Amino acid sequence: MKILHINGTSYGGAANFVFNLHKKLMNIKTVSSYVYVPKKRNVENIIYPQSIFFKFNYLTKILITKILNRIFIKSNQTITLSLLKSYEIKKVIKKINPDLINIHWLGNEFMSLKEINSLKVPIVWTLHDMWLLSPYSHYFNDNEFDKIKKKQLSLFSKYLLNKKIKLKYKNIKFIPTSDWMLSRFNASNIYKENQLKKIPCGINFEEWFPENKNNSKEIFSLDRNKKIILFLAMGGNNPRKGLDTLAKSLKLVKQEFQLVIAGDQFPTIVKDTKFKFIDYPKDINTLRSLYSASDCLVVPSNLEAFGLVSLEAAACNTPSVIFENTGLTEIISHKENGYISKFGDISDYANGIDWVLNEISKNPRKFSSISTQVKSKFDINDVSHKYLDIYNNLINYNKIVR
Numbered sequence: 001m002k003i004l005h006i007n008g009t010s011y012g013g014a015a016n017f018v019f020n021l022h023k024k025l026m027n028i029k030t031v032s033s034y035v036y037v038p039k040k041r042n043v044e045n046i047i048y049p050q051s052i053f054f055k056f057n058y059l060t061k062i063l064i065t066k067i068l069n070r071i072f073i074k075s076n077q078t079i080t081l082s083l084l085k086s087y088e089i090k091k092v093i094k095k096i097n098p099d100l101i102n103i104h105w106l107g108n109e110f111m112s113l114k115e116i117n118s119l120k121v122p123i124v125w126t127l128h129d130m131w132l133l134s135p136y137s138h139y140f141n142d143n144e145f146d147k148i149k150k151k152q153l154s155l156f157s158k159y160l161l162n163k164k165i166k167l168k169y170k171n172i173k174f175i176p177t178s179d180w181m182l183s184r185f186n187a188s189n190i191y192k193e194n195q196l197k198k199i200p201c202g203i204n205f206e207e208w209f210p211e212n213k214n215n216s217k218e219i220f221s222l223d224r225n226k227k228i229i230l231f232l233a234m235g236g237n238n239p240r241k242g243l244d245t246l247a248k249s250l251k252l253v254k255q256e257f258q259l260v261i262a263g264d265q266f267p268t269i270v271k272d273t274k275f276k277f278i279d280y281p282k283d284i285n286t287l288r289s290l291y292s293a294s295d296c297l298v299v300p301s302n303l304e305a306f307g308l309v310s311l312e313a314a315a316c317n318t319p320s321v322i323f324e325n326t327g328l329t330e331i332i333s334h335k336e337n338g339y340i341s342k343f344g345d346i347s348d349y350a351n352g353i354d355w356v357l358n359e360i361s362k363n364p365r366k367f368s369s370i371s372t373q374v375k376s377k378f379d380i381n382d383v384s385h386k387y388l389d390i391y392n393n394l395i396n397y398n399k400i401v402r
Contacts, residue, residue: 241298
């Protein structure tokens with residue numbers, strides 16, 4: 001069985017899960033797994049475009065999207081139209097000749113909907129965001145969702161959404177990664193209920209485990225006498241990530257702390273708050289040390305499909321503070337391995353941070369077993385076998401209907 005994974009970025013939560021799944025599938029004798037991403041990573045069976053034409057085409061598509069956004073859409077969020085072909089993907093598919101394609105996150109105009117609709121093999125689509133429910137947005141609030149469901153859209157938006165709706169007629173399985181995502185897709189009435197199967201993201205617990213906190217702090221030159229609060233995100237300046245909310249909440253936190261912000265963008269939203277900035281770690285060892293150095297991970301996103309950072313942190317025995325009504329509640333249990341704040345409540349979010357830091361002050365081993373707790377639900381060994389069952393079912397069905 002040949003599986004080709006396609007993901008529109010080489011780093012971040014979705015990409016990390018893709019590589020977790022890919023590496024586990026490669027250990028199964030009956031499976032040959034490949035990954036197609038924009039940039040090289042040190043992983044076996046990875047394919048990435050190297051031609052100058054691809055880079056030119058890639059940048060042109062992103063520029064066109066920005067122009068169309070400015071003229072027609074006027075969104076301040078990250079959008080993806082997927083109107084223009086990538087060309088490179090056709091060569092990759094021909095070379096690999098996969099039995100099934102597992103699509104993951106498709107931002108950055110990495111692949112067009114026309115190319116997806118033309119695929120002749122079964123498709124599994126892991127839902128790392130809400131893009132398939134919208135004409136162009138990766139995330140949107142309830143008011144926007146109501147407009148989409150009622151088709152209160154411009155002609156251009158209706159055109160874009162209709163191209164996605166055609167996907168429900170293909171041999172395809174959509175994989176929401178949380179109950180929150182599953183509820184959104186069921187509520188949309190766009191895709192068939194039997195096309196949806198929830199499978200949470202997973203990680204390899206042989207790679208993710210707690211390290212000595214003080215030694216980890218030394219690696220990043222962090223204050224050993226203060227509690228460390230970590231904010232970690234790709235695209236951290238996106239309003240959805242909640243950095244502005246975090247900055248307001250931190251002013252209400254009573255405990256003494258050091259704030260660390262790690263990501264691919266220097267934060268421009270946080271003002272009047274001291275922090276140490278670290279470039280997003282591009283290897284597991286460094287990332288594991290960063291989680292281990294931290295006392296509390298803050299994920300103030302108001303919209304999140306799953307939140308792999310909270311799972312990775314939990315595997316390192318680091319609790320998270322999150323908001324309710326997001327996919328992060330798939331991982332975090334209130335006052336067990338973190339704190340679930342009232343949605344959008346800055347004061348309660350600050351209370352959550354204080355609660356975590358106070359619990360650690362009273363009992364430094366308070367969260368020493370949360371890695372074991374999350375392993376029972378999010379081990380990549382179990383997750384990969386659930387995917388394998390779906391791959392087999394779709395491939396076998398495809399053979400029957402041919």
